[in-house]
Amino acid sequence: MTVKKDGSKWLVDVYPNGREGKRVRKRFPTKLEAQRFEKYVLNKAFEDKDWNTGKKDSCRLSELIATWYQVHGQHLNYSKRRLNLLNYACEAMGDPVTQKLTPETFLKYREQRINSGISAKAVNNLLGYLNAVFNELHRNKIISYENPIQKVRPIKIKERELSYLDKEQIVEMLDILSSVCVNPHVTLIAKICLSTGCRWGEAQSLHARHIKNQRITFTDTKSGKNRTVPH
Incomplete structure (x- = not known):
């Protein structure tokens, strides 16, 4: 994290031009001041580059992804996984100059991924991740141009028919x-999943403090919200 608690103050520790560039460190009495300074430093670095909009723009997608991750992405759940997916897609598309990125560029890449066996849901997720990069940086005025792939529509996915285990299948599975x-915990986790409808990882991360008064409380869920289920 580029803004963190350091004793009684808040420390900004950032490399605005990447790890090979100059390191900026400064302490502030409040977190808000530190966050404002962090945004100022990153914006200033962006404006000073010869590829910044208003000048000859040659900023590449990989640079934009790195900036997005530093100012926002690292604070999201599963941030490393998302960053890896973005960087993989960026490399596969040839790391284009962002203002030369067109819907056609992404659509060609999407078609390649679909033909290689990747699911429609996975490429839809990637489209959402790329949109988030441009939209977040534009919202914070780090870039001034619009999202170049904002008009690309996700693939329409047919709703899958849900299936359920009957009582005989449940007994067989538990046996x-x-x-x-x-x-021995595997069977217990399976029973919790069957009883509450939770995900395996949610049941696996439970502690004794989460089970109380005939209720189970799940924390750190996929949605980021706590959820309590009557037992």
């Missing part, structure tokens, strides 16, 4: 887990 799995 198999009990006989095959050495770890």
